[in-house]
Amino acid sequence: MNDLRIAVVGGSIAGPLVAALLQRRAGIDVKIFEQARPRFGQGGGVIFLDLTTLEVMDDLGVDRASLVDFDGEFDVTEVRVRDRQEVMRRTLVFPRESAQYQRIHEAIESRLRPGTTCVGDRVVGIDASRHGSAELRFANGDRAWADIVIFTDGRASTGRRLLQPNRELAYDGWVIHRGINPAPPPEDGHFVRYIPEVGLFNTYAVRSGLRTRTYWEFDVNTTMDEFIEEFGDAPERRPFLHPGQVSKLSQARTWVRAGDLLPNDIAAFAYPDVSAERMAAPMFTIADPTQAVHLVGNGYAVLLGDALAPMFPMTGRGANNAVEEAARLAGAVNEVVHHGADLEAALRGWEERLLPAITHDLAFGVERARKLHLGEEVVIAS
DSSP states (O other), X not given: OTTOOEEEEOOSSHHHHHHHHIIIIIOOOEXXXXXXXXXXXXXOSEEEEOHHHHHHHHHTTOOHHHHBSSOSOEEEEEEEEETTEEEEEEEEEESOEEEEHHHHHHHHHTTSOTTOEEEOOOEEEEEEOTTSSEEEEETTSOEEEESEXXXXXXXXXXXXXXXXXXXXXXXXXXXXXXXXXXXXXSSSSSEEEEEOSSSEEEEEEEEXXXXXXXXXXXXXXXXXXXXXXXXXXXXXXXXXXXXXXXXXXXXXXXXXXXXXXXXXXXXXXXXXXXXXXXXXXXEEEOXXXXXXXXXXXXXXXXXXXXXXXXXXXXXXXXHHHHHHHHHHHHHHHHHHHHHOOOHHHHHHHHHHHHHHHHHHHHHHHHXXXXXXXXXXXXXXXX
């Protein structure tokens, strides 16, 4: 089945990755359709790659030294804060490596065959074509046909909306703010996690040339009314706020919220107008998926990564899940192309192994968030 046609919708990390793996392992033609070039990762500006993900990158021939900021296992300093004062700390060691989103994206894209990516209009529909294959419809009237359509189009996925309309995102009542501050990290260690009475504040060291700057993330409760005041619309219509979209009001409130919970020197990283690449993302819950593969005529549509189920970032599973899902999917398609496996059986087998892990990680994310009192109404005594 070397004539198998595969279309990928979405150009963040998961889309180019699954395309590169399919080209490398199965040797088939793949087309990526993306509305615009993604400059920023919606899951995180800094991504922690576990050992399985690093193995997949090695398989693609990515030079690890050019990808990561710091080699080897890294220490995480966890600092408990009460009444804005440190009360306890401990150091944990994780078998992971940190890398900035843009580096990962560029490294994967460079492995694609020329002409793989088509940048243009957005997908608005998917149906069975006259010839039985899956047909993608675009807002400008264009069409594209494929035997397998893989949606990797993120948390606000069009594919999920079209294929699983009953699985809507539900705002969970908190927002992750992030930015890159020109100041050096607060401590020599490159990852410090501050845990106040409510929420979470992370600082990581990131390299830019010879300079080391501080990438920070602040997970903070934000009511629906507060969100609309800060960003001008409901979270479902503002699933990710790019640089330039984070209002002055939001920046000021974020700094005040940090100052209510953290020592002054740590809250100062969130000071308005200082950090570059200032972004924000509301967090959503979603019903557990019961399927990832859909029959469309004689073709198939697949949801992968955040398109299937967005993860809370503190699980560390968002990007890593997408990489593992993509690698296993490429392996399933390779069995069809080179070893004569039945296409539907291969896709259903991939789905059967995938869904329990996704359900577990969704529940784990909610559990972690509630332990940090995120998504809860908590009043801190002044």
